[in-house]
Amino acid sequence: MSPQAAFPAGLTPTPSRSVSRWLKAAARETWFHVLGAVVLIIYITPFLWMILGSLRREVEIFQYTYPLTWRTFVPVEWSLKNFQDVLGLSPEGRAFGLNFGRALLNTALVSGAVVLSSLIFNTMGAYFFARLDFPYKGVLLLFVIATMLLPFEAVMVPLYIVVRSLGLQDSYWALILPWYASPFVIFALVQFFKEIPRELDEAAIIDGASYFGVLRHVVVPNAIPGLVTTALLEFQFIWNLFYWPLIAVGRKELQTIQVAIAQQTTQTQIYWGRIFAGSVLASVPVILLFLAMQRYYVKGVAMSGLKG
Amino acid sequence: MDAVAAREVALPRSWWTARRRGYLLALAFILPAVVNFVIFRYLPIFAAIRSSLWQYSLLGGYGEFIGLQAYLRMLEDPIFWKSLWVTTAYVLMKVPAQIVLSMGLALLLQRESRFTAVVRSAIFAPVVTSIVVISVIWALMYHVQLGLLNSIITSVGLPRIAFLSNPRLALVAIVIMMVWKEIGFSMIILMAGLKGIPDMYFEAARIDGASGWQQFWRITLPLLRRVLMFVVVTQTIFSFQVFVPVYTMTRGGPLDATKVIVYYIYQNGFLFQDMGYAAAISTVTLIVLLVVSAVQMWLLRSEVEY
Numbered sequence: 001m002s003p004q005a006a007f008p009a010g011l012t013p014t015p016s017r018s019v020s021r022w023l024k025a026a027a028r029e030t031w032f033h034v035l036g037a038v039v040l041i042i043y044i045t046p047f048l049w050m051i052l053g054s055l056r057r058e059v060e061i062f063q064y065t066y067p068l069t070w071r072t073f074v075p076v077e078w079s080l081k082n083f084q085d086v087l088g089l090s091p092e093g094r095a096f097g098l099n100f101g102r103a104l105l106n107t108a109l110v111s112g113a114v115v116l117s118s119l120i121f122n123t124m125g126a127y128f129f130a131r132l133d134f135p136y137k138g139v140l141l142l143f144v145i146a147t148m149l150l151p152f153e154a155v156m157v158p159l160y161i162v163v164r165s166l167g168l169q170d171s172y173w174a175l176i177l178p179w180y181a182s183p184f185v186i187f188a189l190v191q192f193f194k195e196i197p198r199e200l201d202e203a204a205i206i207d208g209a210s211y212f213g214v215l216r217h218v219v220v221p222n223a224i225p226g227l228v229t230t231a232l233l234e235f236q237f238i239w240n241l242f243y244w245p246l247i248a249v250g251r252k253e254l255q256t257i258q259v260a261i262a263q264q265t266t267q268t269q270i271y272w273g274r275i276f277a278g279s280v281l282a283s284v285p286v287i288l289l290f291l292a293m294q295r296y297y298v299k300g301v302a303m304s305g306l307k308g
Numbered sequence: 309m310d311a312v313a314a315r316e317v318a319l320p321r322s323w324w325t326a327r328r329r330g331y332l333l334a335l336a337f338i339l340p341a342v343v344n345f346v347i348f349r350y351l352p353i354f355a356a357i358r359s360s361l362w363q364y365s366l367l368g369g370y371g372e373f374i375g376l377q378a379y380l381r382m383l384e385d386p387i388f389w390k391s392l393w394v395t396t397a398y399v400l401m402k403v404p405a406q407i408v409l410s411m412g413l414a415l416l417l418q419r420e421s422r423f424t425a426v427v428r429s430a431i432f433a434p435v436v437t438s439i440v441v442i443s444v445i446w447a448l449m450y451h452v453q454l455g456l457l458n459s460i461i462t463s464v465g466l467p468r469i470a471f472l473s474n475p476r477l478a479l480v481a482i483v484i485m486m487v488w489k490e491i492g493f494s495m496i497i498l499m500a501g502l503k504g505i506p507d508m509y510f511e512a513a514r515i516d517g518a519s520g521w522q523q524f525w526r527i528t529l530p531l532l533r534r535v536l537m538f539v540v541v542t543q544t545i546f547s548f549q550v551f552v553p554v555y556t557m558t559r560g561g562p563l564d565a566t567k568v569i570v571y572y573i574y575q576n577g578f579l580f581q582d583m584g585y586a587a588a589i590s591t592v593t594l595i596v597l598l599v600v601s602a603v604q605m606w607l608l609r610s611e612v613e614y
Contacts, residue, residue, distance in 0.1 A: 032416070033423065035416060036416070036417070036423060036424065036427045039413065039416075039427055039430075039431065040426065040427050040430050042488070043427075043430040043431055043433065043434070043488075044430055045456075046442075046445050046446065046449060047433065049445070049449070049456055050441075050445050062453075062454045065454055065455075065456065065459045066459055066462065067459070067462075067463055068459045068460055068462075068463040072456070072459060121340045121341055121344070122341065124337040124338070124340065124341070125337065125338050125340075125341040127337055128334055128337040128338040129338075132330075132333075132334035132337060133330060133331070133334060134331055134334045134335065134338075135331065140338065140342075143342075143345070144341070144342075144345060147345050147349040147350070149598065149601055150349055150353070150594070151545060151548065151549050151593070151594065151597045152549075153549035153551060153570050154549065154570070154573075154590050154593040154594045154597060155349070155352040155353060155356065155590065155594065156573075156590075157356070157573055157574075157577045157583065157586045157587060157590050158352035158353065158355040158356035158359065158587055158590060159348060159352040159355075160577075161352070161355045161356075161359060161364075161583065161587070162347065162348070162351050162352050162355050163348075165355075166347075177344075177348070178344075178348040180340075180344055181340060181341035181344035181345065183345070186341060211333055211334070211337070236436050239438070240436075240437075240438035240439065240440075242438065242439065242440050242552050242555075243551055243552065243570075243574075247574075247577075247578060258438050258440040258441075259440075261440050261441065261444060262440050262444070262552075262555065262556050264444075265444055265447065265556055272448060272454075275444055275448075276445075279441040279444060279445060282438060282440075282441055283437045283438060283441045286436055286437065286438075287433050287436060287437060290432070290433075290436045291429055291433075294429065294432070298432075298496055
């Protein structure tokens with residue numbers, strides 16, 4: 001059957017009709033791309049402005065704001081001075097006691113430690129719920145999931161009281177310990193683990209493997225995508241944490257990068273170039289990491305979202 | 309017969325049965341997590357309740373029992389009520405705006421192409437960027453004299469806008485920024501939901517001559533209800549806890565116009581050194597949030613199957 005046969009005689013599409021249909025489709029396509037481009041500009045501009053602003057000299061930053069021209073964005077004189085300042089590599093930076101390098105190191109250290117310990121302990125916990133036998137396991141799961149309902153910001157001040165009475169405030173422990181287990185990660189990993197066939201575990205147990213052996217040699221290798229997703233989520237979460245490091249740690253040597261940046265805005269004289277540079281240091285690596293790992297992350301977020 | 313009797317006698321003799329040993333081994337796997345939750349999630353709640361009922365200071369610890377005084381003080385504290393109202397206004401503006409816009413973007417960008425992939429990545433970038441960086445950059449974009457937004461506004465001949473120093477605009481400015489930041493998150497969840505709707509429903513509707521709008525109202529929206537509810541629930545809870553933009557951009561001002569509840573808690577606990585009062589507000593906030601999330605969870609239960 002030829003395509004025309006579908007139309008009754010006299011109603012076959014004429015050339016002018018197909019042109020108008022083509023025009024309509026082209027208009028729709030144009031609209032789609034214009035709308036997409038506007039969204040793109042709205043999203044890219046602040047980042048571009050931040051990155052290009054960090055590469056300007058301080059005096060230049062506001063010189064070209066008015067009137068709006070391409071100079072508003074593109075530096076006249078490119079400079080790495082702001083980065084040298086915040087990293088404490090220049091005399092001015094040192095005079096201000098700026099040491100974002102140390103803050104970045106702290107943040108990386110804390111995030112790394114949390115991701116590592118969270119991988120170990122949450123994996124064990126998820127294995128428990130997905131595979132092991134225990135009386136009242138359902139009640140225990142409820143106990144874990146209920147902590148997810150607790151809005152963390154609302155218990156932050158009392159958490160500080162607890163951490164303080166344990167004598168942990170103002171230490172790396174205060175930044176790491178409260179986060180080494182996460183109900184959300186356990187819950188997500190249980191979903192991933194349940195998709196691994198049980199026969200694999202049973203075969204390993206018959207071969208004489210212990211629970212730990214099964215976890216290490218059967219479950220973990222089969223759940224790598226899930227583990228990567230949750231590790232990424234956890235990393236981003238800890239790296240970007242602000243309220244807790246702000247109240248838990250007072251000593252400057254333990255400051256995280258987010259707190260260091262935020263405190264720059266409270267000075268009487270604000271050095272925006274330095275703030276731009278600090279913001280670039282704190283965010284561009286994470287954004288690049290996530291764009292590279294997007295496939296995993298997007299899947300993980302979508303999954304956790306759908307399964308609640 | 310003899311063999312069965314022998315086993316019945318043998319089993320309860322030792323406490324250390326194989327099954328019990330299995331339980332203990334299993335317990336070892338969950339114990340570290342449970343210890344964490346007890347100390348760092350459940351204990352703080354009891355600490356909050358306790359320190360709100362006693363006179364409490366960071367240096368002196370627990371003092372005299374004062375009962376519900378902190379809570380009575382809250383009832384008469386106009387700034388507490390103001391902060392509760394500001395937070396509610398924030399949630400009521402932000403959540404609907406974010407849901408509608410992320411729904412629109414999810415529909416616009418669900419087609420697979422290199423262009424949509426780039427736009428999606430751009431929308432997602434602020435989600436993984438820290439809220440500190442975002443609000444610091446936006447504070448400068450909003451700046452009356454130096455800001456990029458005012459540069460754009462004046463370049464088309466309009467007067468400057470004092471986004472953050474005008475009490476009527478400051479909260480709206482924060483809402484706009486936060487919607488911009490968090491839209492990518494809800495967009496992705498909605499996109500995953502859209503992917504889950506079988507194509508044949510739309511094909512059938514098209515054959516029946518349904519327009520795009522009709523398809524959206526009759527198919528997409530009803531089938532997406534569960535996912536939408538999830539986004540609404542989580543966004544409401546997250547939004548209720550907003551703190552960082554207020555801390556970095558406005559410090560609760562101008563004229564308390566942006567003094568949200570968590571900022572007021574922080575102010576009392578760490579700036580005014582009034583931990584007991586801060587804990588009392590935390591406790592009330594916790595109860596409010598638990599009630600809100602319980603109601604929303606209940607709404608979530610009514611799911612549409614497909």
